[in-house]
Amino acid sequence: MTPNPSIPRLLTCDVLYTGMGGAQSPGAVVVVGKTIAATGSLDDLRASYPHAAEESVGGIIAPPPVNAHTHLDMSAYDFCALPYFRWIPEVVVGQRERRGVLGALAGADALARLNVGGVGDIVFAAPVMEALLAREDLSGVLYIEAFAPRPEQADEVFGRLREQITGWRKLQRPDGPRLGISPHTPFTVSHRLMKRLADYAAGEGLPLQIHVAEHPSELELFQTGAGPLWANRLQALNPDTFAEVIGRVPEPGLTPVRYLDELGVLEARPTLIHMVNVTPDDIARVARAGCAVVTCPRSNHHLECGVFDWPAFAAAGVEIALGTDSVASGESLDVRQEVEFARQLYPRLDPRMLVRAAVKGGHRVVGTRTPFIRRGEAWHDWYIWG
Ligand SMILES: [Zn+2]
Incomplete structure (x- = not known):
């Protein structure tokens, strides 16, 4: 089923690593349309986006590994x-x-x-x-x-x-x-x-x-x-x-x-x-x-x-x-x-x-740059490691 683009998606995972700082477990990402609206701990994002459609993606959300x-x-x-x-x-x-x-x-x-x-x-x-x-x-x-x-x-x-x-x-x-x-x-x-x-x-x-x-x-x-x-x-x-x-x-x-x-x-x-x-x-x-x-x-x-x-x-x-x-x-x-x-x-x-x-x-x-998963950046499905 294709998600309704006007409803934010709350993607939940065991480990979220955004490319900055430490990783979070469990973590979550809010995606609106094709753009990242927020990243953080699952509890915080559930509280901030109560109307978001929650989807469990399982394992890991992170930039692709090297x-x-x-x-x-x-x-x-x-x-x-x-x-x-x-x-x-x-x-x-x-x-x-x-x-x-x-x-x-x-x-x-x-x-x-x-x-x-x-x-x-x-x-x-x-x-x-x-x-x-x-x-x-x-x-x-x-x-x-x-x-x-x-x-x-x-x-x-x-x-x-x-x-x-x-x-x-x-x-x-x-x-x-x-x-x-x-x-x-x-x-x-x-x-x-x-x-x-x-x-x-x-x-x-x-x-x-x-x-x-x-x-x-x-x-x-x-x-x-x-x-x-x-x-x-x-x-x-x-x-x-x-x-x-x-x-x-x-x-x-x-x-x-x-x-x-x-x-x-x-x-x-x-x-x-x-x-x-x-x-x-x-x-x-x-x-x-x-x-x-x-x-x-x-x-x-x-x-x-x-x-x-x-x-x-x-x-x-x-x-x-x-x-x-x-x-x-x-x-x-x-x-x-x-x-x-x-x-x-x-x-x-x-x-x-x-x-x-x-x-x-x-x-x-x-010696390459780590991409960031953060507010305002495009969301890519390949961030889900599966
Ligand atoms: Zn070798």
Whole structure:
């Protein structure tokens, strides 16, 4: 039934986040015609609009969430949940012919259909970067990925990347996505390249994203220089030892976060992805440096990497955003589903925090503006998350 446009509609929901301040639960929005007349707590709006027609929309009213970490060029992959050390060879490598421009464009189309608020996308190859930079319906950051564990590769890889960035700057559009850099992880990028990229990004004002502490074996690698990450992944990339990659001897108490901090990389304020397997000291270092963190709860669950300690990061005042990672591990590009999953995963966490992180945290990470749901603005049905 089409609502009568002269009667105000009072839309009620479990969580209302307007883009400003904290979220409300339960919340409500008054809509007259196609315009927002008021937002606030359900009781207040019931009292102010006694003649409004009340409609329960269920879950959440908020601006569309931001997908702060994904790999759009893997959007043609099949989803597959497998333990991390099987998922990389069987899925990432196994389906690698599906990686590229076609997948990236299909992923960008999917984000547009979801009215995504913005994206933080890791780009693996130059043709994908060029295809996505041309998308005016995409906002956020496209991070070109660097992957080179041996220090002697650093100069060549850095030089090539700097040249590419200089060329791509001419392709950036005022309303389109911006360029960024993603040194893949602290163990697949040598200390020399990591430091050069961080210094370059800081000097040029380019945002950074780094995958950090995704799997528990990452800690073991930094503490012993050995373990499954060395044996199953790094050894095949031919560094002599892990000490050569990080430019120091692994030791008890060393973690990937402490390593990045002591290398001076956190000063460039990279956004840190995953951060599942961390110590209290790591969280304190990240908070001190002012780095934001992106969590990908479904991907971490599907690859059996552990659970991000959301309450500890929130208590330390770290900005948290949500991402899906690729569809191959996250299952879809819809951050609304990520929030639903997180609500099951963190039953004691206030759902208002999760929604705010998915919207505001995401916009902060990718440097875009959070739209406001407020009096006088147009109402859009996509504000209802369902
Ligand atoms: Zn990722």
